[in-house]
Amino acid sequence: MRFLTQIAAMAIVLFARLITAVRGIWQGAEPVPRQRIYFANHASHGDFILIWTVLPPRLRRSTRPVAGADYWLKTSLRRFIGCDVFKAVLIDRNRESRERDPIEVMVEALDGGASLIVFPEGTRNGTDAPLLPFKSGLYHLAKARPTVELVPVWIDNLNRVMPKGEFVPVPLICTVTFGAPVRVDSSEDKEAFLERARNALLALSPKSSEVRA
């Protein structure tokens, strides 16, 4: 089984590189083995695959994406890719029926030594806005484990490779930009922190630098 998951992981990484020629740009954070929460914009199901692809292989093994259980448990193929290959931390997005608090599940994974990939927008962004407002999970997570670095990660162009609802990817070059870590200030309330984290992520987008220039 371990052999099979490694083959699958290699095939997925190869496919991602073939379609997107993806390149990681480390500006403000270095690819070093330190426990981190990577928080990224979310436009496609392939988002965490691209982050995973540009991480050095020894960091990949300890980095787990946080994903919705409803999507990744639906078919046995998804379950294999989500649970076995990427070792996703699955959370129940349904507030009414869920048995465990998602923050609790994520903190447990952090305490197990893993780094996490989270998408604080909560869902895929199908709008024309570059980034949706953040859900509050990132704040609670940062408060619960303040020593873990929060690294913003901007994924560029993947929404054009595979727009929501399409199933054939169009090959286009993508980049994944890692920014300087953000921390929660002791004086800062939830709204202020989420706004600051969101701006730190938005600042990594090539479009925002075009606007500035």
Added chain:
Amino acid sequence: MNQTHVHLLTLLAGIAGMLMAASAAGFVLQRRLSPDGSNAVIENLNARIKAWWAMVILIALAFLGGRAGVILLFALCSFAALREFVTLTNARRADHWALAAAFFVILPVQYYLVWVDWYGLYSIFIPVYAFLLLPIVSALRGDTDRYLIRIAEVQWALMICVFCVSHVPALLSLQIPGYEGRNVLLIAFLVVVVQLSDVLQYVWGKLLGRRKIAPLLSPSKTVEGFFGGVASATIIGAGLWWMTPFAPLQAGSLALIVALMGFFGGLVMSAIKRDRGVKDWGHLIAGHGGFIDRLDSVIFSAPIFFHIVRYWWSLT
């Protein structure tokens, strides 16, 4: 070992000798001028030389693979180039199917037609059939915002990255009396002359370059580099007549034409990069940028070279 192999090996030995000299020069320059890696020009020069080694080895392997190897190599180059080109276009959601067709239908079909030697179709497939069919696919989605710009960009991307590039392996299908089975040397001649012209323009420019030749398009190109590079590529092309069906003077004239086309191809592709606000097309070839950065001169010279040779030398 037949004559084609001997000629290919002679050429490869010559190129390997040049690259060794370049690597040695790069090493000395780095020791003298950039021991701590701080001189960007020297570092970029050495990255370029390293990438040249990789590219020459790859092309040599493709030539060993014969017709299939050459066609596969250029099909992959087309794929990588098209990926770079489309990344910079205005393509939108409504163009998704047109783009998927460009990558997964038109590109493979074009190279299949080159493989089966169907000149009558591969020379019009993209200019006629893709030109008419892809706008239909985009129109059916009903998004008219910047429609003309979007369909024109997709057509340009296909012409540049697939149609023009496929004329390099198409040289294999020309039937030149007395030159049977040696067409791969025509590809070697074209690629070597065009790329040497680029390299020599760079070298002459770095050594003697004073006056910029096209400051608004490409600030690194100089008048001295242009004349020095094109003239030396023409002389080298004439000197390579032994591997072609041409007489020395003819080989020199063809070398001059492809070197000029290559130069202007570089200018056109620079203009597009300026328009889009990027410095390089991509990042996959260290020191050079993207595939289109390396292929731009071949793209503009290949179809012209193909048709000149076909008209005056080929039976078909």
